[in-house]
Amino acid sequence: MTAPFVGAVVEPHRARARLPRAHLATLCEGHFPHDPIVPGAYVAGLMAELAAMLPAVRDSQRALAAVERCTFLAPLRPADDVFFTVATPAGSTEGVTIDAQVHAGAVCVARGRLRFA
């Protein structure tokens, strides 16, 4: 599964990208027929894909070891304004820890912390 992120801006400690509505709709097939919601597990996977673009992960060729937590604050439905943001928190030492957020418009619908090692 490779996410077709659009307009990715990758900085040394932060990355941000939009995910197109069509891809989000594909992830919702059958989930659910009358109320499409992106499965939370796939949201976590997308966080990890964007995190892997960060230089700290990409350049060290680290692999995802764990999703320490991923909390869902609201359902994520297909839309044109869904943005994923990942950042390296200050002071992370063991492996590489990445914080992630997903926004639909102005609303934060999910946030998580991932660890690469």
Next chain:
Amino acid sequence: MTFPDPATVLRHRPPAVLVRSVLDFSGERLACSSSDDGVWPWPRLLEGGAQTAGLLAGAQADGLAHDAVIADYRDVRVLAAAYTGGVTFRAVLERRVMRFWRCRIEAHGADGRPLLTALVTLAPVPRPAESP
């Protein structure tokens, strides 16, 4: 103990249905086979485990309705980035806090190898009447 066919219980529909049949059910534990023996990237393993947990929580006395949602995942250990083949999903009830149910979930390959472990918290869908 008997358990209904997952396809009749889950509100998921293909291709989102990731469990096929119940292998074992003992009240607080449930094991299910996977829907197919294709490629399983780790997010798909996690979703299959969550579906198994949802079935288990729904089977409890005063359990969750089958339109429950995922509140969070914790301590997801990705032991294989992807796997090809049949998968067994296991869910065990760990605790209940008010109307939230937490389960430990595991995904194992056909050879028994652990592929992923996690904790998942399931929550009821908020109803309009419950809004403050």
